Every structure is written in structure tokens, then in C-alpha cells.
Amino acid sequence: DIVMTQTPLSLSVTPGQPASISCKSSQSLLHSDGKTYLYWYLQKPGQSPQLLIYEVSNRFSGVPDRFSGSGSGTDFTLKISRVEAEDVGVYYCMQSIQLPQTFGQGTKVEIK
């Protein structure tokens, strides 16, 4: 199974400041079709996960442009340009290049 490792595991951010989460995979997520199968989800308190970013850097419908994803191969980053109160929750990266699809441990983001 592909192991997904996120850092940090928790983050306390002042509103309006940027935040960054790293995700590393134990194998390359670059498929022979040219796509990289790395995703980011946010689970707000008491809610189910919601898709933020697909294929490394594409924002899902309705996701604010303060969220951006980057990276390649095995190293990926989610950035929030200016954190807002509604961004609190646990962020997960996930790979889907092979089954079982695996998630990172999660990064808990809170507001200072």
C-alpha cells in the first residue's frame, strides 16, 4: 500500500495569514496517462469530508481561490493564502493511483 505522510499534524494560524501543509507519498503518484492522482479534502468539525483539490492543483467546484495545490511525483503541498475562520478543520491528502486508496493522517488547522 502507498503510505501518505502529512506534516505538520496540527497548525494554529492567525486569520489573514497563510498556511501550508505538506504531503509525501511512498511511491510516485504520476500515472502513465500523465495525470498525478493526488487529492486534498477538508473535514470541517462535525461534517463529512469535502473535496478541495483534485489531481494536485485543480480546485473543485465552489472552492475559494485562496486554496491552491502544487507538487509532483511524491511531494505535494496545499496552501491557503489567507486563512479564514471557516477554514478550520482537518485536511487530508489522498492518493488514488492504486487501490487501496490511502489517506494521510490528517492536519488539524485551528485559528489563533
Place this chain on the structure above:
Amino acid sequence: QVQLVESGGGVVQPGGSLRLSCAASGFTFSSYGMHWVRQAPGKGLEWVAFIRYDGSNKYYADSVKGRFTISRDNSKNTLYLQMNSLRAEDTAVYYCAKCAWGFNYMDVWGKGTTVTVSS
């Protein structure tokens, strides 16, 4: 809009069985693969099972293989998870999730249903 509503959770004794359902609406259910993902109390997300749009292929996490069965009824727009030989470690919130078109990642999730395995 796309809606996924899970049901069937509850409290069951170790060794018991439970069947979860996921009612889908707002999209052409028969055209999309579907997943079950679970989350143990205070823990992260664990993929459980996947079924192709037509039910032709099914895949399971090692932790549930041989005990859980994923299925679907496209005429009823419903996804199922039959869970047998339940263990304490199966205690979790179970989410169904829809695949993005043509891919097997999850783009929309239900609110989940809680399964507690306890004597």
C-alpha cells in the same frame, strides 16, 4: 443537487451483522463508481470498498475482505454494504462517496452513519 444519504447504522454485538444503505439522488447513479469510507472515533479516514458503476468489479480493504460485501441496485439508486463477523475495530462512522466521472476518487460524500460494535 447531488445527495447521498446513508442509513442502517446502529449498535451490534461482536460477530453480528449489519447492512448499510446509501440512497443517491441528483445524478445518474448507474453511471458512477461508488465507495465506502470509514472513520473510527477520533481517527482518520480509511477506505473500505469500491464498486464500479455497473457492479462488475468490487474491491476491498484487507481489513474487511471476506467479511464485508459492497453491492448496488441501480434501479433503486442505492448502494449497500453488508457487514458480517463484525469486530470492535469496525466501530466507525461509515460514509458513502460518489466517484468523479471517469475516475475513482471521491468528489461528493454523504453525512455518514454510525456503526458501534460492542457487547
